[in-house]
Amino acid sequence: xxxxxxxxxxxxxxxxxxxxxxxxxxxxxxxxxxxxxxxxxxxxxxxxxxxxxxxxxxxxxxxxxxxxxxxxxxxxxxxxxxxxxxxxxxxxxx
Numbered sequence: 712x713x714x715x716x717x718x719x720x721x722x723x724x725x726x727x728x729x730x731x732x733x734x735x736x737x738x739x740x741x742x743x744x745x746x747x748x749x750x751x752x753x754x755x756x757x758x759x760x761x762x763x764x765x766x767x768x769x770x771x772x773x774x775x776x777x778x779x780x781x782x783x784x785x786x787x788x789x790x791x792x793x794x795x796x797x798x799x800x801x802x803x804x805x
Contacts, residue, residue, distance in 0.1 A: 731777075732777050735768075735772040736777060736778070738768050739768050739786075742768045742769075743765050743786070743790060745761050746758050746765050746790060747793070749761055750793055750794065755797050758794050758798075759794055762791055762794045765787075766787050766790070766791070769783050769787055770783060
């Protein structure tokens with residue numbers, strides 16, 4: 712149990728920040744999972760669109776200070792490389 716008012720405030724602030732962080736991280740994770748599922752299913756065009764949405768979510772998390780910008784670059788690069796590889800392997804859908 713904290714004794715000082717400033718420590719109580721820091722506990723409240725840390726809780727708010729933790730909740731905000733969980734929301735953004737969960738959003739990023741779910742968008743990445745969706746892209747990977749679309750790649751597995753062979754839906755490359757949908758994966759490409761979902762990849763752009765995932766990239767946007769990752770960049771938003773960086774702007775909020777949830778993840779590091781280097782991690783953002785790494786995640787985006789690897790995700791789009793997977794999408795591009797899948798697009799090169801599968802023929803265009805009609």
